[in-house]
Amino acid sequence: MGNVGASEVPQLIGPDGLRIDGRRVDELRALRVVAGPLKRADGSAFVEWGANKVMAAVYGPREVHPRHLQVNDKAIVQCRYNMAAFSVDERKRPGLDRRSQEISKVIAEAFESVVFAEEFPRTSIDVYIEVLQANAGTRCAGIVAASVALADAGIPMVDLLPSVAVGKVGGHIVLDLKKEEDNFGEADLPMALVPQSGRLVLLQMEGHMTASELGRALDLGVTGCRAIYEKMKQALRDRYSVDPPQAMAEAAA
Amino acid sequence: MYANVLGLLQRKPPVVRVVPLSGRYAPHAGDLVIGIVTDVQGSFWLLDIGAARWAPLHMTGTPWKIDFGETGEYLQVGDAVVVAVEQIENTGRIGVTMNGEGLGKLEGGTLVTVSPAKIPRVIGKGGSMIATLTRATECKLVVGQNGRIWVDGPLDGVHRVRTALELIELEGQRRGLTERVERFLASGERRLELPNAAPPEPSQDELEFRTDPGTGENSFPE
Secondary structure, three states: OOOOOOOOOOOOEOOOOOEOOOOOOOOOOOEEEEEOOOOOOOEEEEEEEOOEEEEEEEEEEEEOOOHHHOEOOEOEEEEEEEEOOOOOOOOOOOOOOHHHHHHHHHHHHHHHOOEOHHHOOOEEEEEEEEEEEOOOOHHHHHHHHHHHHHHHOOOOEOOOOOEEEEEEEOOEEEEOOOHHHHHHOOEEEEEEEEOOOOEEEEEOOEEOOOHHHHHHHHHHHHHHHHHHHHHHHHHHHHHHOOOHHHHHHHHHO | OOOOOOEEEEEEOOEEEEEEOOOOOOOOOOOEEEEEEEEEOOOEEEEEOOOOOOEEEEHHHOOOOOOOOOHHHOOOOOOEEEEEEEEEOOOOOEEEEOOOOOOEEOOOOEEEEOOHHHHHHHHOHHHHHHHHHHHHHOOEEEEOOOOEEEEEOOHHHHHHHHHHHHHHHHHOOOOOHHHHHHHHHHHOOOOOOOOOOOOOOOOHHHOOOEEOOOOOOEEOOO
């Protein structure tokens, strides 16, 4: 966060309507999703989204520890979102802080609403999200990675959970903020969508926006989520296709 | 209609079902499984059988005459046992027993783990795959429905069984698997040569990316 305190705000949207990295206002950063990179976990996924790098691992359903957390008629969903010390410019003090505790909580609640927890009474489904490199939108990247990891772990769910942040930058409503836009923009609005039903299971906002801007922002975010959804499904197909290299060659042809 | 787990769609009119490709072992009454002792209590042990929950093995479910508190003298944490799933209660409790033919404590040998989804291929039609493996390597095998396989015999044989199981795990969905395994075992090879097989993990260069020197942003090989 080199120059957060800088007095001059950079021009985030140029006269040509393009953003500092050349994207249009409704354009996502390059997104790559890999399902199943970790062998020890029941399910895993790696997401590279712009300059974000996020690894997610899922364990379970498994025994709950400590025991008193266990619920008699369903599984609990526990989540740990953590940023590596080296994930940001200035070294981050390792471990859970107030921000990561809050993010862990909202992500766990988002997944609780899509997982069929009643099928595994008295167990725990543990989701670990490790941010290796951060560039704004890490909770969204974490949710994308974690839901692919949950599917990879064979856990029954209503749907995958694509997630993206929308925001207001230089007076424009833009999709998928990067670091500078997040730091110097007017508003940031991360969301997670259940594509099948159109329900939002995570919605947070920081900054200011008018009611009509919020409406437009939600529409833009939902469109973004649907594009991300396709990439998530493709990652799972690639993982489980009989011959991944061949399938990739066919996709390229 | 949507599936709630990741799997393969199987259409056999009028039945449509999804065969799960991953996930923990889902126990069924009658399954023979290999468990590992994770906890010793006064009158029972808790077994990790790879399912969502630990399965309690009560001392009355063993061939031994045990007094309360003596459980630790028979099985300790880390021991491997062959047990049968008796019943799944609606609380999700998995009842197992050690009374029955082929059940008991495992001494010596090696445990190999494969995905529970691949166990039908490890057994083969009417046990043909097990017979092939046993014949070619002079090893004893116990195949648990939970994906754990106990192998005991000459060291070289154990190694070849392990490699053959890797082959089954990788190519389990292909036709002519038993023949392929037979050829591998007959070749006397100890390593796998898999020209067409899926890599077990994405290789290093698949995870690599390029950084654009101009913008410092990552871009991906298409």
